Amino acid sequence: MSNWKPVCLLEDIPRLGARVVQRAAGGDIAIFRNADDEVFALHDKCPHKGGPLSQGIVHDRKVTCPLHGWNIGLQDGRAVAPDAGHCGRFEVKVEEGRVFLAV
Ligand code: FES
Numbered sequence: 001m002s003n004w005k006p007v008c009l010l011e012d013i014p015r016l017g018a019r020v021v022q023r024a025a026g027g028d029i030a031i032f033r034n035a036d037d038e039v040f041a042l043h044d045k046c047p048h049k050g051g052p053l054s055q056g057i058v059h060d061r062k063v064t065c066p067l068h069g070w071n072i073g074l075q076d077g078r079a080v081a082p083d084a085g086h087c088g089r090f091e092v093k094v095e096e097g098r099v100f101l102a103v
Pocket of ligand 1: 046047048049050051065066067068069070
């Protein structure tokens with residue numbers, strides 16, 4: 001069963017951008033918001049060479065890594081072909097304008 005932790009307000013996440021949730025262990029988590037106000041959570045670490053995905057550009061349900069331009073699917077954390085690899089994803093939800101992360 002998920003343990004939902006409140007992390008911020010939806011409006012705290014820039015549209016087409018991300019907000020970083022820092023963790024003591026296990027690496028930072030990037031929470032993304034797209035143009036439709038959908039939110040997604042991935043490890044803030046590109047599967048290519050570890051670039052900060054939170055600093056990438058969000059489009060549709062993907063983020064483009066700021067380092068070398070790989071596109072990563074926000075729903076599954078997988079690199080879009082022809083690139084290959086994936087990063088961890090986390091459950092996230094919005095209720096009444098508040099964002100919760102499953103930890
Ligand atoms: S580190 Fe993300 S594309 Fe290279």
